[in-house]
Amino acid sequence: xxxxxxxxxxxxxxRGQQVTLRCSSQSGHNTVSWYQQALxxxxxxxxxxxxxEENGRGNFPPRFSGLQFPNYxxxxxxxxxxLDDSALYLCASSNPGGWSTEAFFGQGTRLTVV
Amino acid sequence: xxxxxQPEDQVNVAEGNPLTVKCTYSxxxxxxxxxxxxxxxxxxxxxxxxxxxDNLVKGSYGFEAEFNKSQTSFHLKKPSALVSDSALYxxxxxxxxxxxxFYFGSGTKLNVKx
Numbered sequence: 001x002x003x004x005x006x007x008x009x010x011x012x013x014x015r016g017q018q019v020t021l022r023c024s025s026q027s028g029h030n031t032v033s034w035y036q037q038a039l040x041x042x043x044x045x046x047x048x049x050x051x052x053e054e055n056g057r058g059n060f061p062p063r064f065s066g067l068q069f070p071n072y073x074x075x076x077x078x079x080x081x082x083l084d085d086s087a088l089y090l091c092a093s094s095n096p097g098g099w100s101t102e103a104f105f106g107q108g109t110r111l112t113v114v
Numbered sequence: 115x116x117x118x119x120q121p122e123d124q125v126n127v128a129e130g131n132p133l134t135v136k137c138t139y140s141x142x143x144x145x146x147x148x149x150x151x152x153x154x155x156x157x158x159x160x161x162x163x164x165x166x167x168d169n170l171v172k173g174s175y176g177f178e179a180e181f182n183k184s185q186t187s188f189h190l191k192k193p194s195a196l197v198s199d200s201a202l203y204x205x206x207x208x209x210x211x212x213x214x215x216f217y218f219g220s221g222t223k224l225n226v227k228x
Contacts, residue, residue: 004157033214042204042218043158056212090157094214100165102148103214105158 003027004106006091012112013081021076021109023091029104031095032074034066037088037108049074078111086113116141118188118205120219127195128227135190135222137205146208147188148216149179151201158204164188175199195226 003026013019025032031050035043045058049068063079072093078085088110092103118139127133139145146165150158162173169181179190190203202221209215 006157031214035218040220042206042220043216045209045215045217048212048214050213056209056215058215092158092214092216099146099208099213100163102160102163103216104160105150107155107157110155 004091004093004104006089006106006109008109009107010110010112012114015081015083015113017081018077018079019081019111021078021089021091021111023074023076023093023106025072025074025091025093026095026104029093029095030072031093032068032072033092033094033103034074034076035090035092036060037090038084039087043090046076081113083113086111116207116209116217118147118207118217118219120203120205120222122222123220124223124225126225126227129197130194133190133192133195133199133224133226135203135205135224137188137190137219139186139188139205139207141207141210143210145181145188146210147179147181148206148208149173149177149188149190150204150206150218152204152221153201161190161203195224197226197228200224200226 033048034046037043048056052068088108091106149161164181205219206216
């Protein structure tokens with residue numbers, strides 16, 4: 001198991017609601033990114049946070065937003081939930097010591113929008 | 115743009131037989147290639163990576179991968195499959211401009227039968 005932890009593990013929300021997902025990165029990792037994995041697909045990059053600022057974003061609308069805190073933990077917020085937002089949301093952290101390092105993933109949060 | 119492709123949705127192999135899970139990539143610049151495994155209701159676990167050097171990379175749990183620049187491939191292999199290897203396997207390439215951004219393939223489900 002990696003040191004990346006996510007909460008909650010499962011969540012059910014109603015269309016139109018807002019949701020906040022949380023991630024604690026592995027010790028020493030100051031870069032955190034979020035991915036959406038829809039059923040039967042590979043993870044898709046949402047955005048990345050480095051030193052509390054977003055510094056890279058995938059093809060996701062602005063209703064997907066995030067935060068990173070001084071302790072490098074992070075939140076993913078999704079507003080105005082849609083049915084298609086139902087997916088496994090994965091958080092990943094890396095040690096920016098070099099491009100050869102791998103990313104460490106949490107176990108994910110399964111979001112179901114009904 | 116960078117991308118990876120996994121041409122097989124599913125691979126079936128008998129326990130004890132060798133296995134191969136295929137991956138091809140498209141990158142501009144140096145390829146940083148990774149394999150991850152996902153067990154049901156779990157996050158992604160790192161298996162191995164190719165950064166530079168020897169074209170045969172050895173990783174966790176007896177897995178290895180062969181980097182072939184001329185064929186732009188990075189196939190995952192194991193000499194003798196175990197039933198416990200049954201899982202979903204993802205090939206990924208790191209974005210050359212964004213440290214924690216990975217492009218994932220659609221995944222290959224490996225079924226190892228006793």
